[in-house]
Amino acid sequence: MSGGAVDPRLSINQATIKHADLATALRVTAAAGVQAIGLWREPVNAVGLDVAARMLAGSGLRFTTHCRGGFFTLPDGPERRAALDDNRRAIEETATLAAAGADGSTAILVLVAGGLPEGSRDLAGARERVRDAIGELAPDAAAAGVTLAIEPLHPMYVSDRAVVSTLGQALDIAADFDAAVVGAAVDTFHIFWDPEVLTQIERAGREGRIATYQVCDWKTPLPADVLLSRHYPGDGVIDFATLTRAVESAGYTGDIEVEIFNADIWADDPARVVRRTAETFGAAVSPHLAAVLDSA
Template sequence: MTHSQLSLNQATIKYAPLADAVRVTADAGYSSIGLWREPVAEFGLAASVTLVEDSGLRVSSMCRGGFFTLTEGQARRAAIDDNRRAIDETAAFGAPTLVLVAGGLPDGSRDLVGARARVADAIADLADYAQESGVTLAIEALHPMYVSDRAVVSTLGQALDIAEQFPAEAVGVVVDTFHVWWDPQVLDQIARAGATGRIASYQVCDWATPIAQDALLSRHYPGDGVIDFGSLTRAVLSTGYTGDIEVEIFNQQIWDAAWPDVARRTAAAFDAVVAPHLAESARR
């Protein structure tokens, strides 16, 4: 039996079609799954909701919304409209959280400050709708190596600077160990997030070098790298966080492995390096 807070993010078994991903996750003893919009769209939203309900799993989060850094125009309006659809999809599953990836610099731009400002502006367009839908928009800070092409929000502090402009029920943050472990301010920023109830999702995977040729595919099973899961997990739990903890891994070798084996190894890794800190917190 896997830990009750452990969730398998669908990206960890990326090549599994939705029905297979749900089956493998449930068969491995998980209580929760993190879904991605593209496989849901392929299977059909209504059919996907029924599939998950029948499996007995809950949905910990929906990935992903965001990509807000375009300058004003038709493409930016289309992106914001797509995020409204993402909120609807998240709500259809009864999931609490839509993960937002800010987006990188627009083609030809060097205006990092302006790009970050447009992220906040887009969230302002969506926050009320999300809150009315019962969905928290969770801003995910990505490691700075992704700032140009994927996320101009690089630290938990930057994510909180945006989130704190809105009600906590509407906008929170993701604490993802892969992206924030290096930050000298991370423990203080986790405490800051917790003080106002802003931690909408806690995601775990490990960091190991050398970085893959495609830097996106450099995540590892917890325990296979250098991240101190003890300090980060204790910091998150000390805020009162009781939500699901997702393992989200982008790694070609893991994607190429048998899905049930990945699900089992993910649970074993979690039990070895994350779960002991959950037990320690429960004893306090």
């Protein structure tokens, strides 16, 4: 960001202003000069999909991702079938919102794999159930024009949130499917530590599977609830220069979401958070971007 202008590729993931309702999130994002937003299912469903789509259309914002689908690791049974049906609804929501967003919107549903089932230690088996679930959902996603973005999460979440911990694992699962239908989410918070991260980013680009690039920072000590341990870009130890240049070199030219889970940031005024996000993105990420959106 230079001269006070907001980077046209910045997208505010709604989790960054978690306690703002949909109307507030859209209003403060647009008012700050940000051009794009990623939405979460809960605030969308709170107003209803049709109303949410109209609100998004009225905001003039691009739609970048829908969060989240997934949680596929349960064995066969009613709960697994219910999870798959819920993911089909999420696919429908994603397609509807992408159609409502401004030009340049993308129909991307972010998938969090799910953790180990209670009493299980079988990581490999859980990952295969993720692959099987995506196989069931891929035809629905293809028919709706939606890309399923498998998001690897930091291994500290492997037991309760995601048995997919590395970008390589996500790409191994995605490899069974058309790249237009199944890709990966590259999130700096979750993958910056991985010794293979640059090789896997290059692979993701070569295979056409970088569905979205998300950024926030890592800083210790971690809070008691490690889910809430994300920070503004530049406030921690992540090397955004190297990672962002790698993603750019891999051919990604789309919007870049800032997604932050942090109790102190959530307690702040949403408008101030969006402005601060734009400032920190401009300082930590923008200098390393070579490509801009066609719509910018």
